[in-house]
Amino acid sequence: MNSPIPINTLLICGGGGSEHEVSLRTADFIQHRLAVVPDIALTRVEMDANGRLTGSDGEIYQLHQDRQLYREDGTTQPVHYVIPSIHGYPGETGDLQSQLGLFGIPYYGCGPEASKICFNKITTKLWLSALGVDNTPYQFLCSSEAEETAKATMALQEWGQVFVKASNQGSSVGCYKVSSTEELERALDEAFRYSPYVLVEKCLRVRELEVAVYPYDGELVITPPGEVCPPEDAFYSYEEKYNDASRAVTHVEAQGLSDAQRGWIREASCRAFIGLQLKDLSRIDFFLTEEGDIYLNEVNTFPGMTSISMFPKMMENAGHDFSHYLSSLIHKAMKTNDQ
Template identity: 45%
Template sequence: MTSKNILILCGGGGTEHEVSLVSANFFQNILEENKEYAIHKVTIEKDSTRTYQDGRKCELRRAGEIVIEGNETIQIDFAIPVIHGPPGESGEIPAVFELMNLPYFGSTHETSTICFNKITTKLWLESLNIPVTPYVYLTEYDEANILKLKDFFKIHKNIFLKASNQGSSVGCYPVGSESNLDSHLKKCFEFSPYVLAETSVVGRELEVSVYEYEGSIQVSDPGEIICPAGFYSYEEKYNNESQTQTLAKAENLSPEIIKKVKDYARRAFIGLKIRHLARIDFFLTSTGSIYLNEPNTFPGHTPISMFPMMLEGNGHNYRTFLDGIISKELNS
């Protein structure tokens, strides 16, 4: 039996570099259980050089090979880009794999790019008739856009300003006072070419895992992020002192709400042509309105991450899931 060479590509220069390394260990542990796989881990360092698992520098070549210092080459069969945020979840790495004709795990570059931009995501969701929070989007830091933002603020009073192409709550600010609008808008434009302003929702944050399993799309019951600070900031997400609690299964939700959330998640997954996996996040208000906040096409896989917990909580096994995707992609 010849083994399959599986590339785990992790790191990246973004804010989630360290989280990616932890998620990569999750994949490595699971893949190591299958003796048919030979695992090759490559880290994209913060300075964008690439390091092979034994510490040698390496490159990925067009034909889907790793070329390691000294000219050793390894032909890869399947790649797993475990990179949250740029350049993985944002689509650049999937595009490279597509050019290489290398089968890989996760969404295509096109879906990744659409879902990583908070504005294109909203436009697609609206056209799929999936409810999103009221918003405006801003294209320049200039007077016309500042006016547009002020008009929006007058109606909504409490808003969130978000740089369009960021994750981990970076470039994301709650704004409750008109005097702070201008300075926060300016900061957002330092992160992204577009900025989204949306109504601040008071309510619960629910998440579901959506994934392809044994030939069909599965949606877990909602889990919940309980964040006493109200804003699930970068610090709340990754700091050891975080007060935030995560529940793989949310409590006290009516069957109707659960059904609606799952239905929106399934429709978003299908409509956006998300592939293999996504964690899809929602807000639920006290009056029962549901808004889809964002799909995450490469969610965290750390020991406290929701995606694998909700998949297992849904009665499925992560290894069976991953093996199923790998064999489907290698045989298609």
């Protein structure tokens, strides 16, 4: 019997940004899960801040528009599929996906427009409102001029406590919890270093709920909500989210939710996934207030897949195998691309 023709799959990780190291850990998870799939030949490269690709052998690689991966010695190999395992820029921002689209190479994850919309916290909120999905009260600032920052001061006075967030950063990077005008000034300065737009969001006492959304064997799966319980003295910071020594407690299924609450979370997740034209995966985060209000907080188009990450845990809890899930997406893309 002839062996199946291998699908040359390029795993691009790193990115050189603030989430470089976590991107490598996500790539470790994906590489391990695909190692059991016999017809997928995986090549892993690490991208630096200048877009240079380095292989595990130390060689420099270049991906060209002819869908060939070139080594420094001039040898090439075809690339049939790409997995952009990069959190933050340029993986979650749509930049890398745009390039792959120009090259005509199918890839894992959301397209460039959906990625760009969801990576920007402000445009996410505008789209969610248009889709009829409630989100937390906010102001957004388009500059650090006094007229704009005055809106932040008024929000702090009205709400008592706010989050200041750089609009186009992921995983709690550039996010600050603020209770005083002195803290507000420092937080705005820091946030504007990350982003030209800044979100000022009402701070609420909430339960933090998450669902994983992905296609599996032809059906769109929306998992039961999981829950993240950050330490009482801090919000769910970047360090708490990805540090193996995190003090945050996670529950793969949240307890004590009513059928109505679960139903609305499912409905809002479906509206977001379909309305934003997401593809292959997302982790959608919600806030449940003490008053019972539910707000969609964030749509993450490429969630972390580390040893403590919720997306793979919720998929496993739903009875689904990650290796089968991802290899099925790759095989489906190959059939579509051949047509």
